[in-house]
Amino acid sequence: MNGPTDRGVVWLGSPSFPEAARSALEDGRLRANLKRATSTIRGKRQAVADELDDWEALRDAAAAIKRRTARHLDRYLVRLEESVTAAGGTVHWATDAADANRVVTELVRATGEREVVKIKSMATQEIGLNEHLARAGITAYETDLAELIVQLGDDRPSHILVPAIHRNRTEIRDLFAAEMGRWGRPAPEGLTDDPADLAEAARRHLRQKFLAAKVAVSGANFAVADTGTVVVVESEGNGRMCLTLPQTLITVMGIEKVVPTFGDLEVFLQLLPRSSTGERMNPYTSAWTGTTDGDGPRAFHLVLLDNGRTDTLADTVGRQALACIRCSACLNVCPVFERTGGHAYGSVYPGPIGAVLTPQLVGVENAASLPFASTLCGACYDACPVKIDIPEVLAHLRAEAVEARRAAQRLPTAEAAAMRAAAAVLDSPRLFGAVQRAAGAAGRAVARRGRIGRLPGPLRGWSAARDTPAPPAESFRRWWRENRENGGHGQSGQSGQSGESGESGESGENTNERKEGER
Amino acid sequence: MRIALFLTCFNDTMFPDTGRAVVRVLERLGHTVDFPREQTCCGQMHFNTGYRPEAVPLVERFTRTFAAYDAVVTPSASCAGMIRDSHPVLARDHGSAALQEGVAGLAPRVHEFTEFLTDVLGVTDVGARFPYRVAYHPTCHSLRGLRLGDRPLDLLRAVEGIDLVGLPAADACCGFGGTFAVKNAGTSGAMLADKAQGVLDSGAEVLCAADNSCLMHIGGGLSRRDSAVRTLHLAEILAHGEGVPR
Numbered sequence: 001m002n003g004p005t006d007r008g009v010v011w012l013g014s015p016s017f018p019e020a021a022r023s024a025l026e027d028g029r030l031r032a033n034l035k036r037a038t039s040t041i042r043g044k045r046q047a048v049a050d051e052l053d054d055w056e057a058l059r060d061a062a063a064a065i066k067r068r069t070a071r072h073l074d075r076y077l078v079r080l081e082e083s084v085t086a087a088g089g090t091v092h093w094a095t096d097a098a099d100a101n102r103v104v105t106e107l108v109r110a111t112g113e114r115e116v117v118k119i120k121s122m123a124t125q126e127i128g129l130n131e132h133l134a135r136a137g138i139t140a141y142e143t144d145l146a147e148l149i150v151q152l153g154d155d156r157p158s159h160i161l162v163p164a165i166h167r168n169r170t171e172i173r174d175l176f177a178a179e180m181g182r183w184g185r186p187a188p189e190g191l192t193d194d195p196a197d198l199a200e201a202a203r204r205h206l207r208q209k210f211l212a213a214k215v216a217v218s219g220a221n222f223a224v225a226d227t228g229t230v231v232v233v234e235s236e237g238n239g240r241m242c243l244t245l246p247q248t249l250i251t252v253m254g255i256e257k258v259v260p261t262f263g264d265l266e267v268f269l270q271l272l273p274r275s276s277t278g279e280r281m282n283p284y285t286s287a288w289t290g291t292t293d294g295d296g297p298r299a300f301h302l303v304l305l306d307n308g309r310t311d312t313l314a315d316t317v318g319r320q321a322l323a324c325i326r327c328s329a330c331l332n333v334c335p336v337f338e339r340t341g342g343h344a345y346g347s348v349y350p351g352p353i354g355a356v357l358t359p360q361l362v363g364v365e366n367a368a369s370l371p372f373a374s375t376l377c378g379a380c381y382d383a384c385p386v387k388i389d390i391p392e393v394l395a396h397l398r399a400e401a402v403e404a405r406r407a408a409q410r411l412p413t414a415e416a417a418a419m420r421a422a423a424a425v426l427d428s429p430r431l432f433g434a435v436q437r438a439a440g441a442a443g444r445a446v447a448r449r450g451r452i453g454r455l456p457g458p459l460r461g462w463s464a465a466r467d468t469p470a471p472p473a474e475s476f477r478r479w480w481r482e483n484r485e486n487g488g489h490g491q492s493g494q495s496g497q498s499g500e501s502g503e504s505g506e507s508g509e510n511t512n513e514r515k516e517g518e519r
Numbered sequence: 520m521r522i523a524l525f526l527t528c529f530n531d532t533m534f535p536d537t538g539r540a541v542v543r544v545l546e547r548l549g550h551t552v553d554f555p556r557e558q559t560c561c562g563q564m565h566f567n568t569g570y571r572p573e574a575v576p577l578v579e580r581f582t583r584t585f586a587a588y589d590a591v592v593t594p595s596a597s598c599a600g601m602i603r604d605s606h607p608v609l610a611r612d613h614g615s616a617a618l619q620e621g622v623a624g625l626a627p628r629v630h631e632f633t634e635f636l637t638d639v640l641g642v643t644d645v646g647a648r649f650p651y652r653v654a655y656h657p658t659c660h661s662l663r664g665l666r667l668g669d670r671p672l673d674l675l676r677a678v679e680g681i682d683l684v685g686l687p688a689a690d691a692c693c694g695f696g697g698t699f700a701v702k703n704a705g706t707s708g709a710m711l712a713d714k715a716q717g718v719l720d721s722g723a724e725v726l727c728a729a730d731n732s733c734l735m736h737i738g739g740g741l742s743r744r745d746s747a748v749r750t751l752h753l754a755e756i757l758a759h760g761e762g763v764p765r
Contacts, residue, residue, distance in 0.1 A: 018703045027706045169694075272737035335692045339709040372701065375696025376567065377661035395605075396571030417567060423573040426528060426560040427580055436532045451742055461704025465711055466739030469533065476526055480554045 007307050008097035008128045009361045011156065014346030016369035021340040033168045034341055038332045044278025045329055045383070052270070063265045063387040066323035070313060076258045077304060083228030087290020089300040094252075096307045097127035104129060104217065104250055107301055111213045111248050111486060113138075114463060119232060119239040120144035120361055121219025122326050125157060125348040128362075131219070140217065141209050143182070143238035145202050145220040158342030158350060161276055161328040166341050169193040172391045180205050216242040216297070220253040221325065222268060223302070226261045229289045230302065233272055233282050243286050245428045248298035254305050268325060269387035275327040285297040308361035317396045321356045323386040328353075330380035330390060336373060345370060350378040352380035356393040364397055365404040414458070417450035433477060439469040523553045523588040527595045528560035534731045540758035542595050544645050546668075547758075548636075552592075557584045564602040566609065568698045577612045578606050582621040584740045590639060594754045596667065597660035597697075599631035604664075631661075631728055632754055633650045637670045638757055643677045648760030650680030654723035655753070656714075658730040658739065659692050665718070671729055671753055678756060686726075687717040695736035707736075717742040718748055727753045 009268045014020060024030055049055050062193050063100050069076055080230035081091040096099035108116055116133070117125065130140040130151075142151045150157050157163030164172070173193040185205045191197060218239065222231040230251055232239050243249065259265065273282040313319050320333050331351030342350030347358040347367065355374055359367040370439045371394050405413065412420070416468040425431045446452055447470035462468075474482075506507050522545060526538040538554075561581055562574030565612045581602065585591045593599050602628050610622040615672025636642050655675060661667045675683055694700070714737055718726050724747075728734050731752050738750035 018705065021703065021706050025709055027593035031709075045735070154724040166611055253753045335710050336706055337695065337702075339706050343655070370530060371569075373706075375659065375692050375694060375699045375707075377659040377692035377696070379659075379690075379692070394564055395567060396567075398567070399571045400569075402569035402571075415568075416570070417572045419568065419573055423570070424577065427576045429557055429559055432528065432559050439532065458701060462701050464704060465743065466736060467706035468739055469735065474535065477556055479535055479539070481556070481763055484554070485556075 006096045006098050007362050009308070009349070009358055010347045010367060017340075017346070017373040018369065020346055021373075022155050024341045024344055025339060027088045028244060029071050029168070030166055030341055031339065033166055034338055037144055037162065037165050038338050038472075041278055041332045045275060045332065048274040048278055050281055050406050052274070054270075055083065057266055058271055059387050061387055062271055062325075062385060063323065064495050065267060066386050069258060070256065070322055070368050073255065073258070073313065076257055078262055079225040080223055080228065080258050081304075082255050083224075083226060084230075084290060084300075084302050085228075087228045089228065089290040089302055092301060093302045094303050094305050094307070095252075097305075100127050100194055100252060100303055100305050100307070101129055101132040103265075103303055104252065105133060105138070107248070107250050108133065108138050108215055108217075109136070111215050113248075115139045115141065115213065115216050116215040117141050117143050117209050117213040117242050117246065119216065119218035119242045120145070120163075120234070121217070122160060122348065123219045123254050124217060126254075126371060127252070127305065129252065141213075142204075143242060145199065145236055145238075148206070151245055152176070152183065156343060157348060159331055160326050160349070160351070160353070160475070160497075161329060161331075162237060169195065169198065171306055172198055176201055176335075184208055206241075210238075210241040210245055213242070213246045215248045216246040218242060218249065220257050220263060220302075221272070222249050223253055223258050224260075224265065225258050227289055228417075229262060229287050231285065231287045233269070234284045234286070235277060235279075235282055236283050240284050240286055242336070243288065243354065246297055248299045248301075248410060250301045250303065252303045252305055254307070255309050260376075273329055275325075275329040275383070275385040281287040292398065294470050308363075311363075312357075312360040313502075315360065315396075318356070318360050318393050319389075320388050321353065321360060321393055322390055324357065325386055326353075327385055329383040330388075333379040333383045335377060335514055336375065336378065340373075345373065352390045353388070356388075356397060359397050359401070364400045365408065368401045368404070369412060371395075420519065427475075434477045435477070436471070436477075440475070443468075443470040444473070520550065520589045521553065521587070522550055522590045522592060523555055523558075523585055524641065525558055525561075525585065525593040525598070526554070526593050527528065527593060527598045530731055533735065533753065537752040537754050540752065541592065543659040543743050543758040544636075544647075544754060545592070548640060548642060549640055549648060550640075553588070555584050555588075556714070561598045561601045561606075562609070563598055563605070564697055566601065566605050568694075571609060572728055575609055578609050578614065579618060580620065580660060581606070582618060582625055585625060585629075586621060590635065591625070592632055592635045593629065593630040594729070594752060595731065596631050596658055596665050598631060599634075600630045600660045602666040603624060631729065633661075633667060633671045633674055634665065635647050636674060636757075638640045643673045645674065645677070645757050646673065646760060647677075648679040648683075652682040652684055652722060652724045653688075653756065654686040654718060654726050656693065656718075656726055656728040656733065657687055657689055658728050658733045661691050661729045662690055667729065674757060675727070675753065675763055679760065681756075684723050686723070688713070688720050689717075691717075693733050693737050695733045697732070700736060711740040713734060715744060716748075717746075717753045719746060722759040723748060726750045727756055729753050 092103045146164040146319040159165040176187040187201045221233045273279045337351040345354045349357045355370045376391045562577035565574035575748045610619040693714040694707040700707040734750040
């Protein structure tokens with residue numbers, strides 16, 4: 001097993017999720033940007049999913065195709081290699097990020113070019129390709145608008161679909177005005193923060209790059225094993241430019257992106273745009289098969305990237321994360337992501353899918369806080385077009401994280417000791433009763449008007465935002481013993497919070513006495 | 520039908536009124552309810568925090584305690600979900616063949632309280648009267664875990680005198696998430712702030728749900744804001760009144 005440094009994926013030196021989330025939680029503008037962006041796209045996605053009668057059937061079909069492909073991945077990858085090679089392309093196999101970076105750098109070097117244009121690609125983000133090319137003296141220009149914004153700001157992406165989702169219009173205007181000139185054609189004088197104005201500035205800046213580029217680097221949304229066809233799905237048209245104008249095209253693709261047949265695309269091309277941008281159909285779907293004389297790039301290289309995917313495949317529960325088609329629906333519905341933004345996840349894969357994918361790609365011990373960065377609310381599972389049961393995988397990875405820590409530490413952590421003690425108490429009704437009485441007495445001793453304001457130790461964070469009710473004087477089991485088991489005819493009584501007469505305007509008597517057959 | 524109440528360790532300690540309310544409603548409907556005192560906890564906290572081996576004895580205890588009953592009723596959507604969905608996983612990965620068999624046999628007989636009323640007993644009107652303005656919060660385990668759908672609302676709509684009001688962004692998680700509220704207290708607090716604001720905006724006097732754990736979290740946030748809105752388990756609303764099912 002390689003170390004995480006060979007795989008990329010995570011930003012080394014990132015703090016744990018709770019710590020990294022803190023700055024985002026305190027950033028009012030970021031939270032407003034995120035809330036606006038995610039709620040808009042949530043609404044759109046819901047509307048276009050609801051209008052298809054067979055949405056659930058499509059999800060089932062997609063999940064089944066992905067499951068079958070994963071089970072026989074070796075066979076489909078070899079088949080893909082054969083098809084791509086027969087169509088005039090060259091296939092390269094890369095075991096990890098370092099390997100893939102080396103292959104791509106050598107391919108670019110062989111062309112003699114010092115600049116490449118890039119189509120938005122998660123796989124190249126994952127391996128840190130741009131940074132690696134820069135160290136080799138090659139400049140990679142991002143041509144996707146949001147990736148361009150991230151690149152100009154020397155920033156990190158925070159979302160799978162909209163990497164600059166944490167930025168608003170004004171910030172983007174300022175960035176364009178200040179930075180575009182250093183990368184190429186500068187922004188026009190008097191640039192406003194009107195979206196059309198910003199898009200026009202980006203178009204003019206990028207047009208120059210498209211027309212000059214000899215080498216393009218892309219990712220892939222799908223690759224068809226039977227035909228060797230590679231597919232890129234996009235909204236802006238920059239991808240189409242990069243796929244047609246340059247002479248050399250290098251595609252880096254995670255090995256899980258293969259689908260068996262061309263017909264399988266029918267399912268995914270319905271699910272992806274609706275789940276991703278909330279569109280019925282995305283504006284540009286580009287598909288190419290090897291190379292064609294006089295049409296598009298003359299040289300095509302497909303780099304098949306493993307980078308932890310085979311390890312992930314070995315886990316029968318966790319492997320479903322490999323079904324992800326990078327639509328980002330789970331991010332947009334996630335209440336945690338909406339508050340913390342993507343950077344808190346410390347990985348190119350943020351949000352719910354990141355919380356299950358990142359720990360598997362780099363080893364759970366290298367991203368141990370991510371499986372816990374969720375309330376397990378399940379919104380992601382309902383939104384996922386390929387039905388990845390993210391909560392199930394999160395719970396599974398939590399167990400793995402705990403086991404990994406157990407194995408690495410001779411002494412149990414405070415949490416482990418507390419969990420073990422709680423299990424011992426809860427496995428004994430007698431002990432449990434004693435602890436109930438002790439906790440009740442302690443709680444009532446510190447409570448004011450039935451409420452506890454501040455709690456000590458690890459519960460400090462909890463009590464920072466919440467009052468805690470004092471436990472009532474009598475647990476249910478004690479009440480039951482006193483009133484039901486000892487021949488008492490206790491009433492199950494009227495509800496009402498202890499110590500509060502509150503809203504209970506009535507006092508309906510329970511006249512149901514216990515009949516024969518009482519224990 | 521031999522009915523057992525599984526109250527959950529949390530409700531037993533913190534919200535005994537909810538237990539009494541469940542007993543009261545079921546007795547009102549003519550059923551006898553037993554509370555086997557060997558019961559403690561379903562193991563959800565251990566399971567969801569990654570301590571699976573520690574949860575296994577709790578699964579064994581649960582299975583042993585309730586084996587003889589025709590129906591086990593629990594006023595907690597999250598514990599019902601734990602028993603139905605995760606006890607089989609724990610038994611398969613960490614338990615004996617006998618435990619697997621016991622769990623598989625018992626799981627279908629475990630019902631969340633509102634499910635039991637509507638699906639097993641076929642009742643939506645339990646004869647309750649509760650003349651207050653109430654908002655219902657569909658907890659994640661009710662909504663997306665157990666898929667309770669409209670069952671809780673159907674029961675509430677049948678309550679005499681109730682004024683049910685809508686809750687803005689009702690289906691959004693409140694941010695409790697068990698140990699999440701401790702491990703990620705800041706994020707949990709941010710989610711709580713929005714949920715609490717939604718409750719205040721709804722104009723409700725009472726917020727109810729099928730999980731006291733989420734209600735304790737939301738109620739704690741409301742209390743910190745000096746709000747007069749009370750949180751009440753749905754069972755306690757259904758237990759109110761004269762008790763004459765129509």
